[in-house]
Amino acid sequence: MLAIDVKQLRKQFNVQKNREGLKGAMLDLFKREHTQVTAVKDISFEIPQGEICGYIGENGAGKSTTIKMLTGILVPTSGHIQVNGFVPHKDRERFVQGIGVVFGQRSQLWWDIGVIESFRLLRKVYRVGEADFKQRLDELVETLALGELLNRPVRKLSLGQRMRCELAAALLHRPSILFLDEPTIGLDVVVKTEIREFLKRLNREHGTTILLTTHDLQDIEALCSRVIMLDDGRIIYDGGLEELKARWGKGREVQFQFNDPIPNERLEALTGGLDVRWTKENEQTAKVWIPLEINVSDVLSRVVGTTDISDIKIFETSTEEIVREIYRTGSAETDQQRADANLDEREPTARAEAVRS
Amino acid sequence: MRIAYTFELFREYLANYIKTKLTYRADFWVEVVSDLMFSLMNLVFIFVVFQHTPALGDWNQSEVVFVYGYFMIAQGVFGCFTNLWNFGDRYIIKGEMDRILTRPAHSLAQVMLENVDPPSLVGSLVGIGIMGAAWGELGLPFHWYDPFVLIVMVIGSVLIYSGIYTTLAAISFYSDAPTGIIPLMYNIQSYGRYPIQIYNKGIRFLLTWVLPFAFVGVYPASYFLAEHADRSMAWLTPVVGLIVGAIGLVVWNRGVKRYRGAGS
């Protein structure tokens, strides 16, 4: 069954135009002008149950708007959404019973009272049975290490501590889908890792479907098997993370540290016949760029045997660079893909597995 | 079922309110005192005025005070449950509505529950006191069913207030203006507690049928005042209450569909 099924989803906002100056403001008082902004432009995608999907895009690309439509907060202008078998905005109160939502920037906990009090209240709101609640709470307290935090008021928690509590709050009613909007924003590296580990475990053990928006591509690398990339309200890439790298990672770079100074001509000669490019960092250090078609080992074997080397480093293009490159060119489709696009076939994406990070 | 659920939620939210307020105990009393000051100011107005005139229309001081007591009861209950003063600011502009909408309870119920304001119930108690004192002074008869009538009337009045203010709050869903109307409206509601006969036709019509604030004061209270008893208007109070309350709910429900979220 599909956890999320979106077809031709569109959201338009009426934005009020403010005319300039005093005269403009006076005119606005009597007749107001509006412009229509389309935040999400007829997007379609499907997310099967149990997948962790990253939803990325620059500010204003329409990420939050989509998430808000998927969670029943906003009503779409047109199109079709089905999440967990519900149309979110139509049957909101029953629908939200089955989802969990964490907005990184906004707390769902009561500021002035102990965390546990918020949890108890949420138990009532979500109508979770006492025994079930206890069991679930124990589990979350253990996996998220909340033990000491439970009796502290939220305003006394650090951001990382608070985020752990937010996650617990969103999961008390065992939702089958979890929506995360910037879950790691502003957190330090250790906490980020903890949260990623927790999410992976949640997905593995409970099969929870997770859809997250993020600016931090390390979140994506650590968690997601699937990426949906959004630009100006349109989906510009939807597919596996590895696929994205394979298609867009244009090559690798290897850096050699030689024991003796080595002239350029010598290096060029070593790799003669191969389509590689050398750059010198300094007298004893050089980098070689190797396109995808050529095996790294071929290059290495030619260099290593004949020179005296103290160190070798291999660099692969990072996701971040790939994404930056995609946004720069404005499309993730290669020419070939553009031709294929009409066929609308996509490889089935693997179930969430830890992707190489 | 649903009502039982909401009621249970009310208990929980109230418990959380109390826990919060226990940390800021002084606030509670500050709020009670300033609420009472506000009521006191209105009473001072009545007393000052009656120093210069024996009657307002043909209502004497005790009668006007009696109506004011009734008004305070309804106002206190309303203030406790429908505390929507900064709804537009907090829920629309700052976007807290997002959170509300991801939870499985009616959105209006949640907003009302999150803002319960028990100190204003103290005003109701004072109102009962004032009404009782005026009752004695006027030598009104007391029937066994009077308290029940009073409860029905107060419920009707509270529904009227809640309906009107819910509608006003829901305007924030439609227009991007912060609802500065609410404090302005606050001035108008006070006119419902003076004898309606003193106003001209236009204002009388306004206070009866457009913004029915007269049903939160003079009409229902006149049920108990033998001399001004207008039973038919008095009994309209719960009816108008249900209608206005329903309008508020409908406007709210439609408004929520137009919620746009804060920021991007």
Add this chain to the structure above:
Amino acid sequence: MTSAYLDFIRIRFLMMLAYRVNYYSGIIIYAINIGAYYFMWKAIYGQADTLAGFTVAQMTTYVAVSWMARAFYFNNLDREISNDIRDGSVAVQMTRPYSYLMVKMMQGFGEGLFRLLLFMVPGMIIATLIFPVTLPADPMRWIIFFVMIWFSFLINSQLNILTGLFAFFVENNEGLMRMKRVAVDLLSGVIVPIAFFPEWARAVLNWLPFQAITYLPGSVFTGRLNGAETWSALLVQVVWFAVLIVPILAMWRSARRRLFVQGG
């Protein structure tokens, strides 16, 4: 520097213009306020020609003009300042090359100017058409009146600033702000002219700044104060304005010291 301050006035003015729901409802509500008070006072007068030295005509004019003056001097600087203090943005403001309090004052003025031109003028025209308001014929009286409501604005804003600055020293100044609001409405003479208060209360009020906000300009406008009395009324306002500067500066100094020592 002055032009920067003028810009604060302009921006606040434009900001007010941006919310047209507030604007339209504001005009209607002010008109209703004047109407309701007019009829209430008519009922209070009943058969009497004068009460507390006010003729019916003077009272009508007084009601209209005091609400209009209120439109001009009213602002929420107390709330704005205490919010700035609470969320810490006051510290940021202090790093800017202008005087924070001056900026607040200018913003309040922009707001007042907006209401003066867009509420008060149309409202006053409507009120004059509907109710027997008598406007003074003497242009001098108009000039003095405008000078006086300028001081009303200054004094009311000073009181707002004082209450707002309390947020530096107490954890919660909500109650204080509410009480100030009650005090200004009741004791300044918007709701009931000070002449109606009993002798002892008047004696006390003569020594408080509130009368300078509404009662004095209203009395000049309605022609109850003439000749030398007018000038002494203006003098009272000037004196209060000067006197109130002292506690504001004192509080501001010690607030800054607190902020710099404790780091907010």
